[in-house]
Amino acid sequence: MQETTESVGHIVPAKLYVTIWAILMAMTITTVLVARADIGPFNVVVALVIATIKATLVVLFFMHLRYSPKLTMATVVAAMFFLFLLLGLTMTDYLTRAWLTNPGY
Amino acid sequence: MATAVQTVERENYLNSNYGIKSWLLTTDHKRIAILYLISITAMFWLGGFFAMMIRLELLTPAGDLISSDTYNKLFTMHGIIMVFFFLIPSVPAVLGNFLVPLMVGAKDLAFPRVNLLSWYLYMAGAITALVAMVTGGVDTGWTFYTPFSTTYSNTHVIGAAIGIFIAGFSSILTGLNFIVTIHRMRAPGMTWRRLPLFCWANYAAAIIMVLGTPVIAITLLLVALERAFHIGVFNPQLGGDPLLFQHLFWFYSHPAVYIMILPGMGVISEIVTCFSRKRVFGYEFIALASIAIAVLGFLVWAHHMFVAGISVYAALVFSLLSYLVAIPSAVKVFNWTATMYKGSIRYNTPMLYAFGFIGLFTVGGLTGIFLATLGIDVQVHDTYFVVAHFHYVMVGGMVMAYMAGLHFWWPKITGRMYPEAWAKLSALLVFVGFNTTFFPQFILGYMGLPRRYHAYPPEFQVLNVLSTAGASILAVGYVLPMIYFVWSLRYGKEAGPNPWNAVGLEWMVPSPPPTHNFDETPVVTWEAYDYEHQPQEEVTVGH
Numbered sequence: 001m002q003e004t005t006e007s008v009g010h011i012v013p014a015k016l017y018v019t020i021w022a023i024l025m026a027m028t029i030t031t032v033l034v035a036r037a038d039i040g041p042f043n044v045v046v047a048l049v050i051a052t053i054k055a056t057l058v059v060l061f062f063m064h065l066r067y068s069p070k071l072t073m074a075t076v077v078a079a080m081f082f083l084f085l086l087l088g089l090t091m092t093d094y095l096t097r098a099w100l101t102n103p104g105y
Numbered sequence: 106m107a108t109a110v111q112t113v114e115r116e117n118y119l120n121s122n123y124g125i126k127s128w129l130l131t132t133d134h135k136r137i138a139i140l141y142l143i144s145i146t147a148m149f150w151l152g153g154f155f156a157m158m159i160r161l162e163l164l165t166p167a168g169d170l171i172s173s174d175t176y177n178k179l180f181t182m183h184g185i186i187m188v189f190f191f192l193i194p195s196v197p198a199v200l201g202n203f204l205v206p207l208m209v210g211a212k213d214l215a216f217p218r219v220n221l222l223s224w225y226l227y228m229a230g231a232i233t234a235l236v237a238m239v240t241g242g243v244d245t246g247w248t249f250y251t252p253f254s255t256t257y258s259n260t261h262v263i264g265a266a267i268g269i270f271i272a273g274f275s276s277i278l279t280g281l282n283f284i285v286t287i288h289r290m291r292a293p294g295m296t297w298r299r300l301p302l303f304c305w306a307n308y309a310a311a312i313i314m315v316l317g318t319p320v321i322a323i324t325l326l327l328v329a330l331e332r333a334f335h336i337g338v339f340n341p342q343l344g345g346d347p348l349l350f351q352h353l354f355w356f357y358s359h360p361a362v363y364i365m366i367l368p369g370m371g372v373i374s375e376i377v378t379c380f381s382r383k384r385v386f387g388y389e390f391i392a393l394a395s396i397a398i399a400v401l402g403f404l405v406w407a408h409h410m411f412v413a414g415i416s417v418y419a420a421l422v423f424s425l426l427s428y429l430v431a432i433p434s435a436v437k438v439f440n441w442t443a444t445m446y447k448g449s450i451r452y453n454t455p456m457l458y459a460f461g462f463i464g465l466f467t468v469g470g471l472t473g474i475f476l477a478t479l480g481i482d483v484q485v486h487d488t489y490f491v492v493a494h495f496h497y498v499m500v501g502g503m504v505m506a507y508m509a510g511l512h513f514w515w516p517k518i519t520g521r522m523y524p525e526a527w528a529k530l531s532a533l534l535v536f537v538g539f540n541t542t543f544f545p546q547f548i549l550g551y552m553g554l555p556r557r558y559h560a561y562p563p564e565f566q567v568l569n570v571l572s573t574a575g576a577s578i579l580a581v582g583y584v585l586p587m588i589y590f591v592w593s594l595r596y597g598k599e600a601g602p603n604p605w606n607a608v609g610l611e612w613m614v615p616s617p618p619p620t621h622n623f624d625e626t627p628v629v630t631w632e633a634y635d636y637e638h639q640p641q642e643e644v645t646v647g648h
Contacts, residue, residue, distance in 0.1 A: 071288070082316045085403055090352045093407065093419035 132217035176559035184247025196368035210292025234268025280314030294629035306371025369506030381448025427477035458509030465501025490550025521597030534582030541575025
């Protein structure tokens with residue numbers, strides 16, 4: 001019960017919000033600039049890494065996860081875990097489909 | 106209201122206020138449960154009507170009653186309605202909505218308005234899907250497999266997909282409400298280890314609803330976008346992969362099987378222990394088995410795709426993982442059996458349905474193990490063996506559990522008893538009708554009859570006639586409760602707070618419960634299912 005009141009009552013200084021916003025903006029600009037350069041398959045990698053960092057910042061600071069009770073954190077971790085299952089187990093198919101090169105198959 | 110003159114009528118959730126507005130704008134979890142009950146019953150009969158049309162067509166080998174196109178639409182609409190608009194909301198949205206707050210000792214769910222919103226979303230989704238059906242129907246099967254659904258089908262795929270998309274949010278909101286309520290609103294003394302197993306089961310199902318449903322929503326949205334704008338996620342010509350659809354679809358739709366069955370298992374846990382007059386055997390194991398099924402259920406989805414062209418190595422992994430789900434499922438079945446061992450069993454209708462559930466679910470579950478075995482799956486994939494298997498789980502298991510729960514808690518919901526003799530007859534008819542309908546389909550499938558065809562070779566006719574005959578018996582078995590439940594509203598014997606002499610907070614309040622459930626917050630000082638030490642006379646809390 002105390003945990004809830006703690007998360008509701010936490011006050012974040014405006015300066016922190018502005019800093020996070022500035023970082024997000026900088027990263028958006030980076031994404032656009034990188035997209036213009038041709039670095040082969042790494043275009044997607046860089047874009048996704050930046051997007052992931054941005055999402056993490058939003059969840060941690062703007063959505064107050066950093067100051068939330070452990071149960072809320074567990075919920076977010078659980079969601080990430082199930083996303084990992086979706087991608088990971090799907091990849092067991094995609095990454096190994098070409099292994100079997102028997103022409104009769 | 107005929108008996109109202111006898112005494113000053115006690116205020117309860119049904120008579121606290123009247124009028125259509127008091128129902129459509131209610132935030133009382135019990136009234137919302139009734140709204141769901143009426144809606145999903147209508148959907149059940151519609152889905153059942155489509156099933157009867159399918160069985161009638163299959164009475165003769167030739168496709169003589171309806172055209173093949175109409176047949177495709179019938180089994181698609183039967184599947185969509187029964188899965189998304191009946192089975193998934195059945196126990197959680199009706200019995201769960203009604204009982205979870207009562208069982209944990211709360212005045213309502215954590216978010217009553219969100220609960221009402223979930224019903225409106227359900228209705229919006231159902232109406233959208235029905236409009237798609239009325240204006241021409243869908244013929245993709247309830248599974249919407251690509252590339253047929255995205256490229257070739259000329260039917261109303263987008264409408265049906267959007268209907269399911271909307272209804273999905275209703276499911277998410279119900280799940281969210283259950284999770285928060287069970288975490289936050291338990292009465293003093295209602296520890297996790299004293300929580301009724303029905304709540305554990307609904308909690309496990311709620312986890313799947315919240316984590317899995319967004320994936321089906323996005324997937325069906327992608328199908329709609331692919332159809333409308335050719336974005337190329339599933340179309341190989343545009344760099345997509347049709348099998349990706351099956352991965353995404355089954356990532357939700359296999360766990361959805363456990364959304365359907367887990368709350369049913371919760372119902373059975375309550376009933377078996379009550380009608381055996383014994384503490385449930387292995388409480389912790391049944392509770393944790395629910396969570397284990399919820400988690401393991403997410404690791405097995407590609408067993409639907411063994412012959413679709415996935416990697417052999419992935420198939421090996423998924424086959425092995427699929428076997429694992431059998432363990433917690435078997436834990437439950439063995440524990441129910443052990444609960445009955447040396448119990449003083451009473452053969453009331455809910456218990457008869459529970460017996461049906463245990464037997465038929467076991468058959469359904471074990472044939473699931475056959476299908477998870479790679480070699481056998483290649484043989485029987487897309488045959489009637491699969492159809493029989495999942496109907497044993499869904500109808501033999503889940504619908505049986507839903508009927509068991511409806512009979513068990515009907516006195517609590519309405520304050521009236523149903524006629525026991527008629528109810529026993531209906532349980533018997535459902536059991537006989539069900540087995541006559543679906544057991545022949547195991548044999549048909551083993552003999553190689555593929556599913557989803559409206560015509561078949563004449564040598565399969567005997568078993569198909571048997572199946573159709575069974576479906577007629579099953580239909581009578583379902584019509585009967587419909588009639589006597591409505592009859593009991595007016596003429597049923599008054600039930601009193603605890604007609605089964607059961608333990609649990611929901612039995613300590615009057616029937617029907619007052620609007621705010623408990624006049625004073627109950628304090629729980631006893632174990633769950635303490636039937637051995639239970640006094641014969643019930644003490645009512647707050648009255």
